Amino acid sequence: MSELSKPLLHNYFRSSTSIRLRAALNYKGVAYEYVAHNLRTHENTRPDYLAKNPAGLVPALELADGTVLTQSLAIMEWLEETHPTPPLLPADPLGRARVRSLAYMIACEIHPLNNLRVLDQVRAYGQDDEGVTAWFQKWVHTTFIPLEQLLATSPATGRYCHGDAPSMADACLFAQMFNNQRFKVDTAAYPTIERIFAALNQLEAFKQAAPANQPDAIT
Ligand SMILES: N[C@@H](CCC(=O)N[C@@H](CS)C(=O)NCC(=O)O)C(=O)O
Incomplete structure (x- = not known):
């Protein structure tokens, strides 16, 4: 372009x-x-x-x-x-299905429940900061438990979610981890996810996508 x-x-x-x-x-x-x-x-x-x-x-x-x-x-x-x-998807159909499935776990199971407008609605139903945070954390753990299990036990997992090159699943995982930090989600029980996040943070393309590196970032 x-x-x-x-x-x-x-x-x-x-x-x-x-x-x-x-x-x-x-x-x-x-x-x-x-x-x-x-x-x-x-x-x-x-x-x-x-x-x-x-x-x-x-x-x-x-x-x-x-x-x-x-x-x-x-x-x-x-x-x-x-x-x-x-590529952000592997070449083989089974690999592509696996990467999409891992990506959708985050994008379709966690994100829609924890989107800003949903959190605002949870608050409108009477929850305070603590209640909203508990809601957020619940939906992360609900998916991170099986996500960790899938990543930790599959031989397809490598340095990243699928082999040794980043994929769409990694883009979703990387992004989710910043939300987790904001809502104080304890991810110590997810060592494979934490390891992959650390590896992604070594990639310039990913590092440059982080919230703190954007022109509209506020602390
Ligand atoms: N499924 C959509 C979700 C987009 C979305 O909900 N984005 C959020 C920010 S992460 C948003 O614009 N939220 C505005 C709001 O909740 O009012 C996508 O993957 O692009």
Whole structure:
């Protein structure tokens, strides 16, 4: 992609779906313009953004021709098809199914229950900070227990979730770990996940996707 046709990445520094997509874009060497939408002040629900993405969620990737891609996993699949090297999915169908399955455990089982609007609703039902944190932690542990088991016992697991090259599953795991830190999830019982997270943190493409390294980062 030329400098002129750089896509716009609508995102937010600590949104885990944004982190996972930034890691994928960086890993594949796809340059993008960073467009920040502060979720805390509901910038994602402004009419100009809703006109591009009626769901009002981040991330969205706006291409030079005006096409707006949404849903982080769908965008990653599009990236894989348009920028196959380096791959984020293995070559064999069984390997691809395994990577997608690990990615979906995080993206479909944890994230939707712990999204900002869901946490706001849990609070609206009367929970305080402690209650919201307990809710968040519950859904992480519910999936991290089997995720750890799957990763620790499969010979397919390597330095990363699948072999020795990062995959879409790693992008999701990497992003989830930052959310875990914010909500003080104790991950000591998940040594394989912690080991993979440490390995991912050695990769420049992933490190650059971390919340603290974004232009809209606040401490
Ligand atoms: N399944 C979507 C989820 C996108 C999503 O929910 N993003 C969150 C940030 S991680 C968001 O925009 N939340 C806004 C809100 O909850 O109000 C994806 O993977 O892209």
